[in-house]
Amino acid sequence: MATRTGIGAPRGSRDRSGGRATGYNVGAPSWRYFDPILLVAALALTGYGALMIYSAALPRDATGVVISEPVVRHIASAAAGAVAMFIAARVNYRVLDVLGWFAYGFGILLLLAVLVVGVEQFGSRRWFDLGFTLVQASEVAKLLTIIGLAKFLTDYRDRLHEPRIFLLSLAVALAPALLVFLEPDAGSSSVFLMLWAVMAAFAGASVKHFLALGGVLVALVPAVLVVGVQDYQRARISSFFDPESDPQGSGFNVLQAELAVGSGGLTGKGFTEGTQTQLDFLRTQTTDFIFSVLAEELGFAGAMVLFALFLILILRLLRAITKAPDSFGQLLIAGIVTLIAVQTFIAVAVNIRLLPVTGIPLPFISVGNASMLVLFAALGIAQSVLLHRDT
């Protein structure tokens, strides 16, 4: 434990014992520190997701087992993710410290590019078309922004009490958040801000600053609603508060999802037996409303298993923070915990009428190549912090 460096320690203070001070990627990873539980939890979630996607995408006249395209896609992207995880684990996470601003800048570049060359779907420009698949730019940018925030908060750790630095740290997240908001994708935009808020708090930002900022935001809310909210967002928000006003239109999905979840009860209607799911009352079942499929067919018990898997994952990540050798590593993992927890919360909340519909994928469960790859890569980074803690 002698090599443990406290948070807030500047870069130069890092321990370079063992004579491997020639670079950041010098220490060989210690695979004995690899956390298999983290991997198993992630794989369990992915498998759980595959089951739900299987049910959601089951053709209505299917007899026997029909492995549909979304299931294959899900498993394939999970496999690719697992590879990405091992690569990321192998690479010393300190490379990200050096390349932090490049990574962050690349994320910003992606978000700018998607606004120009992105593919438009459902009135929103969020995706790059790679020919064989669509990649949601903001998914990649989330991880890159975590790196950028971790770097900034580490570098300016001791000046974070200055309002200017506090606001600058906000700017780091605000830039991608605004670009994502322009796509438009208010849901993902809010994830960026949550990443900043939690990471900044974890880094030790002042409560007073948060309160002051909060006050300003509340004052701005009416202006934002009038100017900045798109029509489709207004429809989503109004259908969230009063879905019965248009039960066949924009409120349909919200009502049907709530119905699916509620009718699932304690133990659910049985795998592939959910009427809301199988009779297509639920829309976008493999993405936005995947949780409704789970809650309908496997019930409250199924949802609790899901939450338990997420909590195991998060607990292992929290454990990894305590093992992290430096504040940069700690902040990286804190950001990853936030990413998973906040996205899970939002993705589930829209299914049970706690939040208006946003296009946030449920981590490891929803179909989504970029999301899956990024999440596994993020876990890889956390593993890297563990593997390189002695270097």
Add this chain to the structure above:
Amino acid sequence: MGLFSDRRHPVLMAPGAEDDESLRIRVWLLGLFAVALFAVLTVQLVRLQVFRHDEFEAQATINRIRNTTLPAERGLIYDRNGRPLVENVPAFAISVIPADVPDGEERRIAAALAQALGVPAYSIEATILEGKRSIDPFFARLLEGDADQALAFELSAQASDLPGVEIAAVANRRYEAGELLGHILGYVGPITEEEFAILEADRYRISDRLGQTGVEAYYERVLRGVPGQRQSEVNAAGRELRTLRLEDPTPGNGIQLTIDLELQAAVHDILIDSMGGSLFASAVVVDVHTGEVLAMVSVPTYDPNIFTGEVDEDTLTALLEDEGRPLVNHVIADQFASGSIFKVITGTAALSEGVIHPDEVIFSPGVIEVQNEVDPRIVYTFRDTTSGYFDFLRGMAESSNVYFWYLSGGSPFQVAVAEELLTPEDIAEQRRLEAAGIIGGSQDFTGLGAERLAHWARAFGLDEPTGIDLVGEAAGAVGDPEWKLRTFGEPWGQGDSYNFGIGQGFVSVTPLQMAMVTAAIANGGQVLQPRVVGDIVDADGRVVEPFTPRIVRRLDVTPETLETVRRGMAMAVLGGTAGNAWFPEMQVGGKTGTAEFGEERLFKDEFPTHGWFLGFAPYEDPEIAIVVFHELGSGFLTAEAGGAILRAWGEINGVFGSVMPALGQLPVRTVEAFNEIARRLP
């Protein structure tokens, strides 16, 4: 202070316990943050999945289950000889549910429908838009009730482009007999929004038709059958995926009318021919033993087929504006003063109550006077069209008002003997009867009085609906002293009793009621409930509910009394006012009535009149009773139509030859000749 601050730690910080402690706290807080998020989700899940589970489960079931009503085939209707009278013609009903038409799509959908249906697009668009604003935008508006298969297929093919448009297989009724049976069969028509609200529970569909009047309405439950139901699972797009439960419909039962279509047609023609200037006329023929209605005609009539599809506005307007009120069945729904046909009731009552002996003679000078009870200075004059000496047969045959005034109200205040009205023969007869001591009608002759008259009128079934199996029957009215006091605040006078006894004043009756009175006289005193429906049969023609005559009550009369009344009626045809009803092939009985109504005409005591005739046949062993009514007519002329109807019945049923031919009509109007004919009556 930082949120999780450890700012007090030096910049260059050696690893140590204090630092570990700070990190531990921050990790804990981060963990708590994550757990809090999941806790919020869990609480909401418990709310939805545990506490509100039942509610959502029920809604999810409604979501996926669709109940489709399978209409049963409507029962058919036949005449008494098994002739089919209606046909079920397969058709398609096209309707629109305004609420299901997306906003902004109204014009496009209206245009598409207009092209297919040949209706102006603006009117369909107006229907949709008005429907959306109405109280019940989910109530389907019927656009076309009689679309053919080609049109239905064409629209089904475009179903996905026409949200809110519904196509349902229906069966429309075609009434083979057209206007001949309009009032009896009635028709089935579209269900109104108000009716649907009540009927929905009985599995009616909005595209269904409902019996609106006549037998179709009265026997709706019999004819309709029991609709089936298919419960199927549907997906979100509304496509049926599988049938969960199937309940086959049970076809409606058939109905055999008591009506003889041939007789009905004959009666119809006779009425049309005899109407003259009457706005309307009606006739009914009933079986005196069972109450079965063999024919029931009210003209002008209407063709029920015009109501089965979309009703043509002009046709409907013409029907509603026709002064003869073609939509009204005047046999059952209209009530009038009965006039002299009421004398069969007065006569039966007087004989039964012992007010008079059939042979007792009353002298009529043609005019009597009645003193006002309150103010004796006011004296009313009651004029008659005939005069002389009347026993029961002659009184009935000649329809002497004076004779029946005596029977109903007793001897008058003053008999104004107008000698100039009397023929020398009358005077000679008077002398002879006085000498023989059998002349009646003295100053102290007591009549029936209002109470007994009212009692008998009601016993015969007046003042209440006959209970026929048709909708819209009128009850008629019989006013008695108590009623008059209550209604007008005036006491009953002798003049009121006089009016009562000859079917004027406070009496009003329907032709059907009088037919049942006649039947009771003809059948020995049973007041029957008339029916237009005989057996109820199933789809295979097996009788499921046989016809049974229903007796309303038995009159307290002797056979001899009724025979006397029937003799009087026979003599009215042979040698009295109903002579126009006479025909040679069969002996019949009848009674005319010329009922005054409305306002006095130009001259005093001149009123417009309705023509009545009631009769029965054959005389010896009566089988049928009839009533004929002519608006704005006279009994003498109506009797002719009555005779024609009786004759038509005899002809159709082959009765001629099996009964004794009728006696010849009275050639000379003398008492001797009259008595001679009466003696020859069986």
